[in-house]
Amino acid sequence: MRLIMGTAMVAVGVLFWLWGTAKLPGNKSYLWKLHALGISDTLGSLFIVVGLLLRSPAQWHNLLLPLGSILFWGVMLAFILAKSVARRSDS
Numbered sequence: 001m002r003l004i005m006g007t008a009m010v011a012v013g014v015l016f017w018l019w020g021t022a023k024l025p026g027n028k029s030y031l032w033k034l035h036a037l038g039i040s041d042t043l044g045s046l047f048i049v050v051g052l053l054l055r056s057p058a059q060w061h062n063l064l065l066p067l068g069s070i071l072f073w074g075v076m077l078a079f080i081l082a083k084s085v086a087r088r089s090d091s
Contacts, residue, residue, distance in 0.1 A: 002054050009051030016044030031085060035078070042074035 020040025024033055049070065053063045 002057075006051045006053075006055030009047050009054060011051075013044040013047030013049075013051060016040045016047060020044070031082075034081065038074065038078045042070060045070045045074070 017040065020037045023036045023040075026033070046067070049063055049067045053060060053067075
């Protein structure tokens with residue numbers, strides 16, 4: 001059961017990656033595209049890492065660092081980019 005749940009979570013993660021990429025060739029602004037891609041990339045990566053953790057719980061110590069990095073850097077990078085664009089538009 002754990003193997004099936006882990007595989008399903010990895011598949012959902014890959015679907016999030018593909019959904020975010022599919023939104024890129026549209027007529028929306030590049031900030032909207034960056035926002036959608038950042039959210040889908042972060043969620044997809046989290047689903048993949050948690051799915052791998054379910055598939056092989058003995059490797060939790062190897063998967064903890066990527067999980068923390070995704071949570072911290074995904075959010076932090078989006079925040080920094082948004083602040084830099086907001087400062088540029090104010091000038």
